Amino acid sequence: MSEKPGSGPSGFDRRAFIAAAAGSALVPMAARAAAQDANVSAAQDPALPVDVTLRVNGKDKRLRIDARTTVLDALREHLKLTGSKKGCDHGQCGACTVLIDDRRVVSCLTLALAAEGQEITTIEGLATDDHLHPMQQAFVDNDAFQCGYCTPGQIMSAVACVKEGHAGSEADIREYMSGNICRCAAYPNIVAAVKQAAPEIMKG
Numbered sequence: 001m002s003e004k005p006g007s008g009p010s011g012f013d014r015r016a017f018i019a020a021a022a023g024s025a026l027v028p029m030a031a032r033a034a035a036q037d038a039n040v041s042a043a044q045d046p047a048l049p050v051d052v053t054l055r056v057n058g059k060d061k062r063l064r065i066d067a068r069t070t071v072l073d074a075l076r077e078h079l080k081l082t083g084s085k086k087g088c089d090h091g092q093c094g095a096c097t098v099l100i101d102d103r104r105v106v107s108c109l110t111l112a113l114a115a116e117g118q119e120i121t122t123i124e125g126l127a128t129d130d131h132l133h134p135m136q137q138a139f140v141d142n143d144a145f146q147c148g149y150c151t152p153g154q155i156m157s158a159v160a161c162v163k164e165g166h167a168g169s170e171a172d173i174r175e176y177m178s179g180n181i182c183r184c185a186a187y188p189n190i191v192a193a194v195k196q197a198a199p200e201i202m203k204g
């Protein structure tokens with residue numbers, strides 16, 4: 001059975017369709033095609049900006065960012081939440097630790113796009129109203145810092161350490177906080193702070 005040139009097996013007539021599209025529908029079609037091209041280009045070139053919505057400390061934040069942006073850079077450079085610190089930028093020091101869906105992560109190695117739809121908690125989101133979080137208060141009470149650069153990461157990691165059930169002994173605390181480096185060597189005071197805050201955090 002022969003087919004009419006330009007028409008497929010379904011009877012779709014390509015020429016007739018193109019002729020119809022040449023009227024008023026042509027401009028919207030061109031616009032749609034351009035938008036599709038832009039999406040394809042964005043997927044192919046990570047340097048092109050992409051839209052992302054991050055949920056940070058209970059609020060949705062819409063951003064247009066380079067697809068390669070880390071959570072740390074999204075927080076510090078785009079949202080001006082500078083509590084999370086950049087130490088090594090290589091996942092080695094823990095200064096950038098935040099919680100994502102209650103799990104501690106090094107935000108310098110986590111892509112912002114991968115965190116979309118998850119709950120990001122930073123040091124700025126720990127206190128409620130005028131009350132410090134028990135872990136923040138314990139760090140103050142125990143002088144658990146000197147220069148303070150590592151402290152936000154230490155505190156976020158300590159909160160997770162307690163919730164994971166890894167604060168039952170000083171040895172456990174040292175082991176499970178070992179990913180957070182303190183150049184000032186405030187370790188004994190940090191361990192004391194975690195011990196102090198643990199019962200209150202576990203009470204909820």
Ligand code: FES
Nearest residue numbers: 087088089094108
């Ligand atoms: S800055 Fe992320 S681990 Fe050091």
Ligand code: FES
Nearest residue numbers: 146148182183184
């Ligand atoms: S308090 Fe200075 S690096 Fe920890």
